[in-house]
Amino acid sequence: MYNSRSLFTLLLLSFLISSCARKMVYNDPIPAHESFTIESKSLNESRVINVWLPSNYAELASLPVLYMPDGGLKEDFPHLANTIAALVQSGEIEAIILVGIENTERGRDLTGFSGNQEDARYCPIRDGDQNFRSFILEELVLTINEKYRVSAERGLIGESLAGLFVMETLLEQPEAFTYYIAIDPSLWWNNHYLVSGREQTNFIK
Numbered sequence: 001m002y003n004s005r006s007l008f009t010l011l012l013l014s015f016l017i018s019s020c021a022r023k024m025v026y027n028d029p030i031p032a033h034e035s036f037t038i039e040s041k042s043l044n045e046s047r048v049i050n051v052w053l054p055s056n057y058a059e060l061a062s063l064p065v066l067y068m069p070d071g072g073l074k075e076d077f078p079h080l081a082n083t084i085a086a087l088v089q090s091g092e093i094e095a096i097i098l099v100g101i102e103n104t105e106r107g108r109d110l111t112g113f114s115g116n117q118e119d120a121r122y123c124p125i126r127d128g129d130q131n132f133r134s135f136i137l138e139e140l141v142l143t144i145n146e147k148y149r150v151s152a153e154r155g156l157i158g159e160s161l162a163g164l165f166v167m168e169t170l171l172e173q174p175e176a177f178t179y180y181i182a183i184d185p186s187l188w189w190n191n192h193y194l195v196s197g198r199e200q201t202n203f204i205k
Contacts, residue, residue, distance in 0.1 A: 070158065112190070
């Protein structure tokens with residue numbers, strides 16, 4: 001299991017990850033990784049998956065998995081993979097597997113319903129988070145479990161809209177992941193419904 005020191009270190013350094021809402025450009029080299037495509041029934045489209053393995057993966061029995069939206073090679077995957085590699089090498093955290101999910105329609109996948117017109121302007125296509133969550137839990141996790149030597153421990157990390165998705169997953173299906181890391185989550189979505197009371201009618205689809 002991850003101890004609090006490991007999670008806190010990862011959380012602090014993860015603040016360096018870029019947000020798609022306010023793009024920062026990193027010159028991180030693309031690390032050695034594996035990529036494959038899933039034909040998703042939940043999303044009705046193909047999704048590219050990038051997987052980073054620690055250098056000593058072959059020597060280890062099983063590893064926890066950290067799942068990340070915004071996980072394309074031109075998104076946050078290289079930066080987070082390189083950050084984790086440095087932390088593992090220095091002994092700051094245990095070895096883990098990083099699974100990045102490349103975006104197709106980011107606003108759709110990471111948000112739910114919103115009755116706020118400002119949100120509609122920000123994300124014209126939205127309200128697909130339930131399908132995206134089903135894709136991760138019912139398709140991607142099973143595929144990763146089959147392809148790699150994984151333990152029962154898994155986490156979900158995201159920033160901005162992906163942080164909103166992390167928070168909503170924690171509230172709706174807390175048992176889905178062992179731990180959650182939400183960085184600067186977009187809690188303003190749908191009139192701050194996550195922090196102002198999920199029983200409000202504007203949460204109902």
